[in-house]
Amino acid sequence: MLHDWNDALTRLALEGDPPTGRDGHPVSLRSSTGSLADIGADDLAGAGLVTASALLDVLTFDEVSAIVRACVEVGTPALFGLSVTGRIELDPPDARDRVIEAAFNAHQQRSEQGRGLLGPTGASVARNLFETAGWQVASADTFWRLGPREPELLDEWFTGWVGAAVEQDPALRADRASYVARRELQASRGELFAVVHHLDVLASPR
Incomplete structure (x- = not known):
């Protein structure tokens, strides 16, 4: 079951041949669309696992x-994997x-x-809610x-990181050019490294 708020994305994900399991048989796929704030037990009926990547930090x-x-x-x-911290x-x-x-x-x-x-508190909020419910x-x-x-991935990440920061605080525009130029020079020389921290959360009934 693929769930998203955007029906076009779920339709795109269902295009093409279905994936196969370890036994070689096709995996059945279906989708639902709607706000996650409205998701309920009926939406998860029959599921053996709920999983998502890079999601909790963009939720309320x-x-x-x-x-x-x-x-x-x-x-x-x-x-839940890859939630930024x-x-x-x-x-x-x-x-x-x-x-x-x-x-x-x-x-x-x-x-x-x-x-x-x-944002960065998403994973810890989910962890605390599961713990409060008595889950492991x-x-x-x-x-x-x-x-x-x-x-290319380093450049895409860095550009998005700086761009979002400047959008949030326009005062950073004054120093943006020199900062970006320095980082781009380091990257072109193979001297720039970045570590982006995430938190993965696994929850299950006791």
Whole structure:
């Protein structure tokens, strides 16, 4: 079952031949569309696992609460991966890194169309809600390690990171050009490395 708020995306995901399981048989796929704040136990009926990647940090408290409540009601384990924690490590360091990081994190927790996003707190909120429900919860720090081996990915991540920070705090525009130029030069020489911290959460009934 694929669930998303965007019907066009779910239709796209269902295109082509269905995936196959270990036994070689096709895996049945179906989709549903709607707000995660409205998801309930009926939507998870028959599921053996609820899983998502890079999701919790772009949800609201009500949406995460609804997901946790639905999982608990049907007793379905859940695995959420790659939720950002807001921590970034850049090598070589620059004094401006922390300023950009703070602005980016504020952007992640902005209010968007009336939705107050959890941003870097999303994974910890889900973990706490599952624990409050009496579930067994394990969490692990996971990382993106970006560098010369993935120059395009490093560039795409860095551009988006700085862009979101400047959108959140326009005062950063004054120093943006010199900061970006320095980082781009380091990247072109294979000298720039980034570690993007995430938190994975696994929850299951006791």
